[in-house]
Amino acid sequence: xxxxxxxxxxxxxxxxxxxxxxxxxxxxxxxxxxxxxxxxxxxxxxxxxxxxxxxxxxxxxxxxxxxxxxxxxxxxxxxxxxxxxxxxxxxxxxx
Numbered sequence: 001x002x003x004x005x006x007x008x009x010x011x012x013x014x015x016x017x018x019x020x021x022x023x024x025x026x027x028x029x030x031x032x033x034x035x036x037x038x039x040x041x042x043x044x045x046x047x048x049x050x051x052x053x054x055x056x057x058x059x060x061x062x063x064x065x066x067x068x069x070x071x072x073x074x075x076x077x078x079x080x081x082x083x084x085x086x087x088x089x090x091x092x093x094x095x
Contacts, residue, residue, distance in 0.1 A: 003025065003029075006025055007021045007022045007025050008021070010024065010025060032050060036050060036051075036052055036077055039052055039075075044082070045082065045084075046082050046083075046084035046085060047081075047082050047084070047085050048079055048080055048081045048082040048085060049079070049080050049082070050077060050078070050079050051077075051078050051080070052075050052076070052077060052078070053075065053076055053077075053078040054073070054074075054075050055073060055074050055075070055076065056073050057070065057071055057072055057073045058070075058071050059071070
């Protein structure tokens, strides 16, 4: 499922116009992104939580040349699946 599929599913489920559904989905994603930009986490009970993880600098290698390079510290988004979603997927997909 991609973003367009999600917008369409919401519109059909709730019985609203697709443009309204698109506005709602975009608003939710934007609010989540803004919270994460501020370093805040986003928790959706039963689904999972989004957070920002900090990674320190380290010495890496250029895979093409083998040359050592310095990798700067960075912050990246991280998703941790919730217990309910994990169990639903395990029940459907198999263990």
